[in-house]
Structure formats: structure tokens, C-alpha cells
Amino acid sequence: MKVYVDNNATTMMDPAVVEAMQPFLTEQYGNPNSIHKAGSSIHPALASAVDQVYTAINAADADDIIFTSCATESNNWVLQSTWIDDILNGDKDHIVTTEVEHPSILSTCKFLEEQGVKVTYLPVNEQGVVEAHTVSSFITEKTALVSMMWASNETGMLFPVKEVSKICREKGVKFHSDAVQAVGKIPVDLQDVDIDFISFSAHKFHGPKGTGALYIKNSQKLSPLFHGGEQMAGRRSGTLNVAGIIGMGKALEIATTNIGGKMAEISAKRNKIEDALLELEDTFTIGDRNNRTPNTILISIRGVEGEGMLWDLNNGEIAASTGSACASEDLEANSVMLAIGADNELAHTGIRLSLSRFTTDEEVDYIIAHFTDAVKRLRAISSSYAIVQPTPGGEASCEVH
Amino acid sequence: MAKNDILGETLWDAYSDKVTTLMNNPTHQGEITEETAAANGNKLIVADFGAESCGDAVRLYWEIDPGDKIVNSKFKSFGCGTAIASSDVMTELCIGKTVQEAVKITNIDVEFALRDNPETPAVPPQKMHCSVMAYDVIKKAASLYLGVSEESFEDEIIVCECARVSLGTIQEVIKLNDLKTVEEITDYTKAGGFCKSCIKPGGHEDREWYLVDILENTRKEMDEEKMAAAADAGSAGEFATMTLVQKIKAVDAIIDESVRQFLIMDGGDMEIIDIKDSGEYIDIYIRYLGACNGCASSSTGTLYAIESTLKEKLAQNIRVLPI
Numbered sequence: 276m277k278v279y280v281d282n283n284a285t286t287m288m289d290p291a292v293v294e295a296m297q298p299f300l301t302e303q304y305g306n307p308n309s310i311h312k313a314g315s316s317i318h319p320a321l322a323s324a325v326d327q328v329y330t331a332i333n334a335a336d337a338d339d340i341i342f343t344s345c346a347t348e349s350n351n352w353v354l355q356s357t358w359i360d361d362i363l364n365g366d367k368d369h370i371v372t373t374e375v376e377h378p379s380i381l382s383t384c385k386f387l388e389e390q391g392v393k394v395t396y397l398p399v400n401e402q403g404v405v406e407a408h409t410v411s412s413f414i415t416e417k418t419a420l421v422s423m424m425w426a427s428n429e430t431g432m433l434f435p436v437k438e439v440s441k442i443c444r445e446k447g448v449k450f451h452s453d454a455v456q457a458v459g460k461i462p463v464d465l466q467d468v469d470i471d472f473i474s475f476s477a478h479k480f481h482g483p484k485g486t487g488a489l490y491i492k493n494s495q496k497l498s499p500l501f502h503g504g505e506q507m508a509g510r511r512s513g514t515l516n517v518a519g520i521i522g523m524g525k526a527l528e529i530a531t532t533n534i535g536g537k538m539a540e541i542s543a544k545r546n547k548i549e550d551a552l553l554e555l556e557d558t559f560t561i562g563d564r565n566n567r568t569p570n571t572i573l574i575s576i577r578g579v580e581g582e583g584m585l586w587d588l589n590n591g592e593i594a595a596s597t598g599s600a601c602a603s604e605d606l607e608a609n610s611v612m613l614a615i616g617a618d619n620e621l622a623h624t625g626i627r628l629s630l631s632r633f634t635t636d637e638e639v640d641y642i643i644a645h646f647t648d649a650v651k652r653l654r655a656i657s658s659s660y661a662i663v664q665p666t667p668g669g670e671a672s673c674e675v676h
Numbered sequence: 677m678a679k680n681d682i683l684g685e686t687l688w689d690a691y692s693d694k695v696t697t698l699m700n701n702p703t704h705q706g707e708i709t710e711e712t713a714a715a716n717g718n719k720l721i722v723a724d725f726g727a728e729s730c731g732d733a734v735r736l737y738w739e740i741d742p743g744d745k746i747v748n749s750k751f752k753s754f755g756c757g758t759a760i761a762s763s764d765v766m767t768e769l770c771i772g773k774t775v776q777e778a779v780k781i782t783n784i785d786v787e788f789a790l791r792d793n794p795e796t797p798a799v800p801p802q803k804m805h806c807s808v809m810a811y812d813v814i815k816k817a818a819s820l821y822l823g824v825s826e827e828s829f830e831d832e833i834i835v836c837e838c839a840r841v842s843l844g845t846i847q848e849v850i851k852l853n854d855l856k857t858v859e860e861i862t863d864y865t866k867a868g869g870f871c872k873s874c875i876k877p878g879g880h881e882d883r884e885w886y887l888v889d890i891l892e893n894t895r896k897e898m899d900e901e902k903m904a905a906a907a908d909a910g911s912a913g914e915f916a917t918m919t920l921v922q923k924i925k926a927v928d929a930i931i932d933e934s935v936r937q938f939l940i941m942d943g944g945d946m947e948i949i950d951i952k953d954s955g956e957y958i959d960i961y962i963r964y965l966g967a968c969n970g971c972a973s974s975s976t977g978t979l980y981a982i983e984s985t986l987k988e989k990l991a992q993n994i995r996v997l998p999i
């Protein structure tokens with residue numbers, strides 16, 4: 276059985292989404308900005324996709340939702356244009372973000388630091404979230420923007436966006452949230468949460484890869500990142516990714532229809548796996564699961580290194596993910612794991628399982644069985660569970676990185 | 677960056693089949709107890725290296741007979757696939773060796789033993805660093821058995837831990853082959869070819885010695901040696917008796933020291949083409965380069981300056997002939 280539980284990385288396209296996109300990849304290939312019929316005939320479908328997206332996140336007509344190539348672009352756009360508009364050409368000099376953002380925020384902030392911007396990276400608590408009062412205490416008169424994720428890709432933990440949005444509004448600071456892991460998974464209501472910008476991406480909710488969006492409240496000023504033609508009112512140039520936008524609309528409509536029911540189903544499966552795995556000795560999960568996206572588990576398994584665990588899962592055709600440094604190209608320890616900070620070991624033993632509404636009950640049972648076997652096998656090899664102790668003087672502490 | 681880097685490599689595809697096989701079924705995984713060793717009349721040594729909190733840990737077991745021979749070896753490992761596979765090969769390499777021989781096993785030996793064919797690395801370079809810990813744990817086990825400190829096995833400073841290349845070797849290779857770049861050092865010695873920590877500060881691990889500094893200092897030393905050699909040659913009046921190569925080196929050193937900088941300031945340079953010793957005269961043929969080539973003073977003032985410097989420092993019967 277092939278089981279995919281890496282849905283925080285990317286998802287399968289819903290067949291209904293593929294179907295909705297199909298005509299716009301084949302016969303209806305016109306450029307919507309052309310004046311002829313081949314172009315203008317695309318408009319109704321695009322307009323309804325735009326409606327679907329506005330409805331799904333409850334955006335107002337006065338707001339802009341601008342389609343981009345991915346959430347990485349959306350995140351770069353907010354940060355880089357804030358720098359240009361409010362720091363280079365304004366009197367601000369500071370951005371507040373968190374230690375656990377996605378690299379598309381963190382690397383951009385590092386880049387801005389090199390350009391002379393002051394950046395504060397807020398720490399998280401043992402639940403892996405930033406507390407609202409922490410945000411409040413780091414905002415200064417010179418702060419141009421607060422950027423804090425809505426939900427963590429690693430842990431699924433939800434951040435206090437509503438409270439932070441109030442703080443930011445009170446202090447007159449703009450607020451952006453990377454909502455990639457929230458939109459389509461949990462209700463995101465922009466009438467309820469007063470926020471200036473959010474980023475999201477279609478491939479995280481069963482839409483196509485290569486289509487992201489940036490929500491801009493009240494169509495407020497934010498210089499373009501892409502200059503060029505007049506597409507999307509000049510806010511983001513480039514011929515529209517017609518099929519992608521239509522796919523995003525459809526995918527988001529499906530994901531947010533009866534979202535409560537979908538969440539309940541996914542979290543029931545997630546909880547079944549989590550309960551079963553926590554039965555294994557010396558395992559624990561990160562973060563209160565009532566405050567997580569319904570699909571995510573980050574579990575630490577004592578004595579079992581993450582990449583090794585992933586290897587065994589992969590041999591069983593299970594696709595999961597690890598924050599272990601060993602599995603990353605640069606061997607950097609996972610920033611989220613380190614930020615939680617309770618135990619360094621965790622940075623090397625975390626396995627993330629992220630389900631979707633396509634995860635079946637059979638798959639749930641298969642995961643539990645195979646995961647348990649893998650833990651047994653690897654613990655049998657593990658030095659952490661060895662019985663014979665080192666010759667006196669033969670003990671070691673962490674000498675390698 | 678180029679075409680082959682655009683998609684990056686997928687980590688596991690870079691592992692050799694041997695790594696895969698041993699990760700799935702390690703052959704020497706397990707423990708040796710005190711009782712077993714004692715029953716065989718042997719000694720048990722157990723040594724750890726690394727820790728869970730740093731991502732990789734290995735425990736090595738040696739059963740050693742009274743003749744210092746490792747008759748059995750096992751391991752336990754907290755680590756990824758390459759750590760388990762490399763630990764397995766490490767124990768394999770230890771069995772049958774004496775403790776003194778085992779200390780000579782390097783991480784490169786382990787990596788080589790994991791290769792499917794001699795040309796293709798068994799693991800991608802960044803994995804060498806964290807998951808091949810053979811040398812460290814062997815050294816520790818040996819020091820426990822022999823009752824000596826681990827440092828006593830280090831007769832020299834190791835610059836590159838992955839390939840176990842010493843400072844002395846690197847300096848020697850730079851001098852012998854006139855190496856000018858770190859890449860050349862890596863080509864000649866493998867130092868810096870694996871985890872890359874020893875190339876320059878800021879890598880995975882802080883090091884005491886970095887290739888960039890060793891290269892710079894060794895080149896400086898080489899220049900100084902050259903100067904000193906030239907000065908010696910001149911003062912001892914030995915120039916006439918030198919071989920052609922020595923003569924060219926000596927002349928070059930003087931030019932470097934006293935002439936070249938002025939030529940370069942004017943946008944030019946020169947090179948030595950040949951030296952002919954007729955007994956009466958030593959003729960040094962030079963060619964002007966860049967702006968010197970064809971400039972007015974190149975056959976008068978500049979030439980005179982070069983010739984008189986060489987005469988003063990090397991031998992009175994030198995003539996400098998531009999061609």
C-alpha cells in the first residue's frame with residue numbers, strides 16, 4: 276500500500292479540480308488580457324474563481340486578492356515591498372517576525388538584515404507558538420511590519436493571529452500572516468480577523484502547484500514586486516496563470532465547504548494515529564492537539580533518528596517528513612525543533628505525519644502497524660537502548676555538531 | 677551552479693547499494709557482554725562516540741584476545757542510514773586486526789568499503805561529516821584498551837578529519853606542486869572534499885586550522901624562502917655555478933623583490949626567457965609584457981635598472997637582453 280502523509284509539503288490535486296482546470300489547458304487557452312473573444316471568453320470562469328477565493332476567506336470587495344506564482348512570492352512581496360515603501364522611502368527601520376517561520380520568510384528577513392533592516396525573531400513557547408504579549412513587547416515606533424504565521428508547517432500549531440491583529444491595529448503597525456498551512460485546512464475569516472496581508476498557496480489544499488495569492492486589505496499601498504504589464508490592476512504583472520487560478524478557486528471552494536465536518540473527519544483519523552503511536556514507550560507529540568491544524572502530528576521517538584525512521588517508513592511505501600538535520604541538504608538542525616528547545620534530542624527524532632481528507636481508514640491502520648514495526652527495528656539497533664554500558668572512560672558527550 | 681545543480685540531488689539516491697543493504701540489514705549490529713568475552717578468555721572494550729543530542733551516536737564493542745587481536749566486534753547506533761551502514765563496515769574492518777592496526781582505520785577506509793565501485797562515493801559529501809565516525813570511536817576504544825590518551829595516536833595535526841589529512845602533508849603538497857588554490861589542495865589530498873568544514877571558517881564545525889589560511893601562510897613562506905635563497909646565492913657568489921633552473925629561480929626572486937612592482941605600476945611586466953652562460957658573460961634574455969613592451973625606456977632606463985640590480989645581487993658579468 277502506498278501511503279502519502281506529507282500533505283503539509285504538498286497535496287494531491289482533487290480530481291474535481293483537475294476537471295475544472297482541464298478546458299483552460301486545452302481549448303480555452305486565450306490570454307484574458309487580449310481583447311478578442313478567445314481572450315475575453317475566459318473572463319467568466321476567472322471571475323467565478325475570484326469569487327470562490329473571496330468567499331472562502333471572507334474577504335471584502337474593497338480588499339485585493341492578487342494571484343502570484345506561489346506563497347514564497349507572496350511572502351517575498353510583502354517583506355521586500357514593505358522595506359522599499361516604509362523603510363527605504365519611509366521613516367521605519369524594523370520588522371518583527373518569529374523564529375519558526377518558513378524559509379520564504381526567514382531567508383527574506385536575513386536578506387533584508389543585510390540591507391540594514393532591523394529584524395526581531397520572536398521565540399516560541401514550549402507549545403511551539405509565539406505568545407501575543409511577546410509580539411506586543413517588541414513592537415517599537417519604528418516597526419514597519421509584523422509577520423507571524425497562522426499555522427506552523429512543522430507542528431500544525433495555531434498562532435494567536437486574532438490577538439496579534441488587535442495589538443498591531445492598536446499600535447498602528449501593519450500585520451502580515453503566512454497562512455499557507457491554515458487556508459483550506461481551518462476556517463480563515465478575514466472579517467473576524469483584522470489583518471493587512473495574508474499569503475496562501477493552492478498546492479497545500481489539493482489545488483495545483485505554482486499558484487499562490489496575496490490578500491491585501493482595503494487595496495492598501497504595497498509596491499509591486501513584479502513590474503510589467505497591466506495585469507491585476509498593475510499590482511502583479513505577468514500573463515495570468517488562468518488554469519492555476521481556476522484550480523485554486525475550485526480547490527478552495529471544495530476545501531471550505533462544510534470545513535467543520537472535514538476537520539472533524541481528518542482529526543479523528545489523526546487522533547487515532549496519534550493515540551496509537553503515543554502508546555509506544557518514550558514517545559511524545561508537540562503541542563496541544565486541540566490547538567493544531569486537524570491533520571498534523573509531530574512526534575518524537577526516543578532513540579530513533581529521524582532520517583533513519585523516514586527510511587524505514589519509505590521502505591514501507593509511507594511518505595512522511597522529518598525535521599532531522601541529517602535529512603536536510605545542509606544538515607542544519609530544524610529551526611522549529613530547536614526553537615521549542617525543550618530537548619536537543621528532539622531536533623533529531625521528530626517525524627511529521629500530515630494527513631489529508633483523502634487519507635483512508637485502511638491507511639491509518641497501515642501507518643500504525645508499519646510505524647510500530649519501524650520503531651521496534653530501529654530501537655533494536657539503537658545505542659540509546661543498548662544494555663552493555665561503555666568501559667569506564669568510554670562515555671561520550673556531544674562532540675560532533 | 678549549473679544545469680546539474682538546478683534540481684539538486686535527492687539524498688537517498690546518492691547512497692551506494694551497499695549503504696542501502698547494510699542499513700536494511702546490518703550484519704554486526706548487537707552487543708558483546710562481559711561474560712561472553714571473559715568466557716573466551718578475552719577482554720571487552722566498549723566505547724561511545726557522539727550523542728543523541730548531536731544527531732548521531734555510536735557504541736563500539738571489541739572483544740580482544742591476549743595477543744591484542746580484535747576477535748569480534750559489534751555496534752549499536754543512533755543514527756541515519758549512513759551512520760548505521762558505516763558503523764557496520766567499521767566493525768567488519770576491525771575484526772581480525774590488532775588494536776594497533778585498527779587505529780590506522782580512517783573514515784575514508786570506511787567510506788571506500790561502502791562503495792559499489794571505486795569511482796563513485798558511497799555517500800554524498802555532507803554525510804561524511806556527521807555519519808562516518810569510525811576513526812573517533814576506534815581511537816577512543818584503543819586508548820581505553822592500551823591505557824593511553826587519545827591524543828597519543830595523533831603524531832601530527834589533523835586538518836581534515838574526514839579524509840585524515842595532516843597539516844604537514846598539506847604544506848608539503850603545496851610546496852612540492854606549487855599549488856595556488858584550495859581546489860588544487862583538495863584535488864591533490866582530498867582535504868576539504870567531504871564535509872568542507874576545514875576549508876574556511878563558517879562551515880559545519882569550527883576548526884583550528886583552515887585550508888585558506890594554510891595556503892596563504894605556506895605561499896608566504898615559499899616566497900620568503902625564494903628571497904632568502906636568492907640573497908644567499910648572490911652573497912655567496914655562487915650564481916655562476918648554479919643549474920639553469922636555480923639561476924632562473926634566483927633571477928625571478930630578485931625581479932619579484934626589486935623590479936616587478938615598478939613595472940606593474942606602469943601597467944607592464946616582464947618574463948625571463950632564457951639564461952645563457954658563455955663563461956665571460958651570463959646573458960639573461962627577457963621579454964617585456966604589457967605597457968613595457970615598446971615603451972621608450974624599456975631599452976634604456978628600465979633595462980639599466982634591471983641589469984644593475986641583478987649585477988649587484990647576483991654576479992657582475994650579467995647582461996640583460998630584451999627580445
Ligand SMILES: Cc1ncc(COP(=O)(O)O)c(C=O)c1O
Binds near residue numbers: 426428453456
Ligand atoms: C508555512 C509555509 N509558508 C510558505 C510555503 C511556501 O509555499 P510555496 O510552495 O507556494 O512557495 C510553505 C510550503 O512549503 C509553507 O509551509
